[in-house]
Amino acid sequence: MWIPPKPEALDVAQKASPNRVRSALAELGTGAAWLLGLTAVLLLADGLLHQVPMARALLTALGTSIAVGRAGVVWDEDDPSGDDSRRSARLLVGGIARGLGAGAFALAIAAVAGWVTVDRGRPGLGALLAVAVAVATAVREELLFRALPFHFAKRAGIDDRPTVVFATLLSPTPFLLSSGTTAAAVALSLGFGFLSARLLVRTRSVWSSIGSNVAARIVLGPTLQTAALAFAWQKGEATLSPLASGAPAWIAAGLASVIGLLAVPRAFEAMKKETTPVAGRASGRRRSLRTRRR
Numbered sequence: 001m002w003i004p005p006k007p008e009a010l011d012v013a014q015k016a017s018p019n020r021v022r023s024a025l026a027e028l029g030t031g032a033a034w035l036l037g038l039t040a041v042l043l044l045a046d047g048l049l050h051q052v053p054m055a056r057a058l059l060t061a062l063g064t065s066i067a068v069g070r071a072g073v074v075w076d077e078d079d080p081s082g083d084d085s086r087r088s089a090r091l092l093v094g095g096i097a098r099g100l101g102a103g104a105f106a107l108a109i110a111a112v113a114g115w116v117t118v119d120r121g122r123p124g125l126g127a128l129l130a131v132a133v134a135v136a137t138a139v140r141e142e143l144l145f146r147a148l149p150f151h152f153a154k155r156a157g158i159d160d161r162p163t164v165v166f167a168t169l170l171s172p173t174p175f176l177l178s179s180g181t182t183a184a185a186v187a188l189s190l191g192f193g194f195l196s197a198r199l200l201v202r203t204r205s206v207w208s209s210i211g212s213n214v215a216a217r218i219v220l221g222p223t224l225q226t227a228a229l230a231f232a233w234q235k236g237e238a239t240l241s242p243l244a245s246g247a248p249a250w251i252a253a254g255l256a257s258v259i260g261l262l263a264v265p266r267a268f269e270a271m272k273k274e275t276t277p278v279a280g281r282a283s284g285r286r287r288s289l290r291t292r293r294r
Contacts, residue, residue: 024156031152034071038064038144043177054129057136064140073143073151076205088207095199095211102195102259103219106238106252115248116238119230130222138213145170146197147206160201167197181242184249188240191253192216195260216240220252 042060049056074080079087110116146167153163171193172186195216196209220240236246 020157024158027152027156028158031149031156034068034152035144035148038067038148039173041067042140042144053133057133057140061136061140064143068143068148068151071148071151072155073147075147076207078204088205091203091205091207092211094203095196095208095213096215097211098195098199098259099192099212099215099256100219102192102256103216103252106248106255107219109251110236110238110248113235113247115233115235115246117232117234119232131218134217134221135214138210138217141171141174142196142200142206142209142213145173145193146200146209150200164194164197164201167200168194171196175242178242182245182249184236184246184253185242185244187253188220188238188244188249188256191256191260192240195256198260216256 042064045060045063046056049059075082076084076088076091082088107116111118149167149170150160150163153160153166168190172181172189175181175185175189192212196212199208199212200206202208217240220238222239233248236248237244238248238252
């Protein structure tokens with residue numbers, strides 16, 4: 001038998017809905033202010049420190065971490081205190097594996113097709129410095145373009161899917177600020193940005209997206225292609241730079257997107273299943289202790 005709701009309940013629901021909308025808009029506005037303000041500060045820092053790339057990368061990464069922390073962003077929602085170092089390491093390695101797989105597979109296709117020739121390089125101190133810059137830049141980008149939007153979108157009650165799209169579209173921002181950026185470079189950045197966004201959504205941790213970003217920067221950046229090995233591109237160029245072009249870059253972008261769609265959901269399902277029984281055993285122990293005390 002259907003019972004009509006009381007007028008008082010309808011009034012409460014009608015009042016609550018506008019309040020939720022206003023609250024969501026306020027959260028989104030706060031997030032946009034943080035994003036725009038922090039981006040402006042980082043651009044200013046980039047201009048002042050453009051002659052010292054190492055200092056620029058490290059200082060801006062540290063500043064971004066402190067700033068988003070003040071905004072309420074945590075590196076891992078399931079481990080906000082950061083006590084579970086094993087979980088962080090697993091997520092980091094998982095992200096590295098996916099970013100490395102997409103980049104290495106794209107380079108292998110390019111080599112087989114004759115688009116690039118690879119020779120022995122001369123790795124040295126320059127390669128180590130390039131790795132440090134890649135790590136710092138990845139931390140800065142993932143905290144700013146992925147973790148910060150996801151934090152405020154969650155507080156506003158927005159679904160993950162539109163947030164993934166928004167975080168992906170932020171990825172080419174550094175390239176769009178440079179002159180001569182190609183369409184392939186934008187596509188390549190979007191592909192790996194989508195992979196990082198999907199990793200963050202699935203794991204609720206920025207460690208996995210940082211791992212993917214670092215791996216992509218090492219494989220498709222100057223670290224490997226100019227220091228550890230000598231790459232000579234014959235047709236196109238698959239590099240995470242504004243000069244990326246041709247079929248190699250488009251293939252790398254497609255591979256990153258496919259891995260983000262297919263490999264990410266399955267990759268971390270096992271980890272969730274592993275943690276669930278542990279929680280169940282712990283709650284069971286607590287119940288048994290209570291029973292004994294009674």
